[in-house]
Amino acid sequence: MQRYLARRLLLAIPTLFGVTFVVFLLVRAVPGDVTAYLLGDYGASSPEVKAALKKEYSLDQNPAKQYVIWMGDVLRLDLGESIISGRTVTSELRNRLPVTLQLSLMAIFFSLFIALPVGITSAIRQDTAADYIGRSIAISALALPGFWVGLLLITMAGRYFAWGVPPKSYIPLTENPLGNVRMLAMPALILGAALSGSVMRFTRSAMLETLRQDYVRTAWAKGLRERTIIVRHVMRNALIPVVTVVGLQLPILVGGSVIIEQVYSIPGMGRYYITSVNSLDYPVIQAINLIVATVVVFANIAVDVTYSILDPRIRYS
Amino acid sequence: MALDAEILEQYALRLQASRASRFRRSVFSFIRHKPLAAFGGFVVILLIVMAVAPWLFTTHDPDLNMLSQRKLGPSGANWFGTDQFGRDLYTRIVYGARTSVVIGFGVVFVSAAIATTLGVVSGYFGGVFDILVQRLVDIGISLPGLIFIILLVTSLQEVPGLGWKIPVLWRIILGLGFLVSLGSSRIIRGATISTRQNQYVEAARITGASDGRIIVRHLLPNVFPVIIISASIQIGGAILTEASLSFLGYGIQPPTASWGRMLNEAREELVKSPHLAIFPGLAIFFAVFSFNMFGDGLRDVLDPRLRGSR
DSSP, X not given: OHHHHHHHHHHHHHHHHHHHHHHHHHHHHSSSOHHHHHXXXXXXXXXXHHHHXXXXXXXXXXXXXXXXXXXXXXXXXXXXXXXXXXXXXXXXXXXXXXXXXXXXXXXXXXXXXXXXXXXXXXXXXXXXXXXXXXXXXXXXXXXXXXXXXXXXXXXIIHHHSSOSOOOSSOOXXXXXXXXXXXXXXXXXHHHHHHHHHHHHHHXXXXXXXXXTSHHHXXXXXXXOXXXXXXXXXXXHHHHHXXXXXXXXXXXXXXXXXXXXXXXXXXXXXXHHHHHHHHHTXXXXXXXXXXXXXXXXXXXXXXXXXXXXXXXXXXXXX | OHHHHHHHHHHHHHXXXXXXXXXXXXXXXXXXXXXXXXXXXXXXXXXXXHHHXXXXXXXXXXXXXXXXXXXXXXXXXXXXXXXXXXXXXXXXXXXXXXXXXXXXXXXXHHHHHHXXXXXXXXXXXXXXXXXXXXHHXXXXXXXXXXXXXXXXXXXXXXXXXXXXXXXXXXXXXXXXXXXXXXXXXHHHHHHHHHHXXXXXXXXXXXXXXXXXXXXXXXXXXXXXXXXXXXXXXHXXXXXXXXXXXXXXXXXXXXXXXXHHHHHHHHGGGTTTOTHHHHHHHHHHHHHHHHHHHHHHHHHHHHOTTTTTOO
């Protein structure tokens, strides 16, 4: 186990180098020039000024050299500074990252809240009306474009009911916790609903598989109550993989929050990312990609490790 | 001799007929046992016809601006109303099917081609090549989803070094296809490794079959269901991703009709003309729902592990 963990952690290093290098090259392949954005504000477009600016951000070097410089800074925990605002990327993200994190955690909570009861019911009442309804909900949830639901809720709910309208400005958690949670509830619910589709299907199939196990038949034969069998024998074993599938959904969650933050004007990392791509703020784009990739890589490792801890039959070598 | 040939010919004809009827029978049994999946399949076929010949379904010119009739609500003349330029929204949505269908199938085709090549070759030969490919796949599946695709679609606007422009539709198909392929190449690699251990592969090798022949004749037919299953599940996701990209403004550009793009343009008009948002969103939902339903049914039929259960 320890050797396996060590090997996985070691392999994560070249992976993260690869990911950041691909992103680094792609950012520079976006047509356009970040200095044009900066200088556009001042009306100055003299080649000398541009060259000086490029030199300041070492954009005049070749990409490989730039990457080495950037990576060196990152390894010293310095993410550089935003070309657009001039503030350090760390300080720019300090307020935005927690917002996205909170939104994601709330979305995971909602998705489990929806998915587990529906998936479990669907499995223990297989091929009944409840099962069909549950499965239809799951497939619908997978097909529903979250941004569309958000758009409709904002207008329709605002028009006909007095709720669902996002407030004019963002309410920080530290100032007004209740107002903040109430504000994020709707976007988190939409994100969570989209996520719940695959969790629901996974829960159902895991439950069905476990229900057919010999020890469940034994439990029935012993004359245990259905409730006891489902809760004590089936759920305890079936829900292990469900825990892990949630971890694998993280990339989808991040992508979803980019869109939903845009729809609901939430000042999180996803919205900042879109702004940065549009203004070609290289250091910010690279930093956000690095953060998300790191989270994804470690979530994958964590999923595999938890899996083996929760299920003693699984042994990695 | 002449008689033998005649008998053989008749036999071949009968075989052909029975094959056709077997196909028909399996279609009917699919409809009977998987009504929802069959419905999904029906919508899928409808969408494909719409993509090929949209004019069969419409009454208006998709690009005709009728500026005097902008943003009208649904009516007898304009079933879904009209858009910001006075174009018939129903007609625009029918024409938008082409974008989604082309993206969906294009992505899956690119992905299946890359994933099969990588997966089968990597799984069959193993060794250093396998290790190298698997590290590349590691990088690929760690690229952060939509965030990365946005970058991919905005950046590679021309072939590096050659200066050929790549239209955004192709950027989405190739970029998304490549990204999706890496994940499924893992699955195909696994299937290849487990098939390779069969005795008939060993037997084929002993009789002197070349690697190419073993891959094409013995491995591919067995890995094929895995390819079809992962492809059918990916189509809906690809359509949804295009819609998200176009909604954010990075995808299909006007005047090409795209459902996601329509939603993007509807944002400004939401309060006064909600129909501009309702119908394109419904179209996305229906298309993805149908592809998923159909893919699900297909998986149930093709996946040997699920056969017999349900």
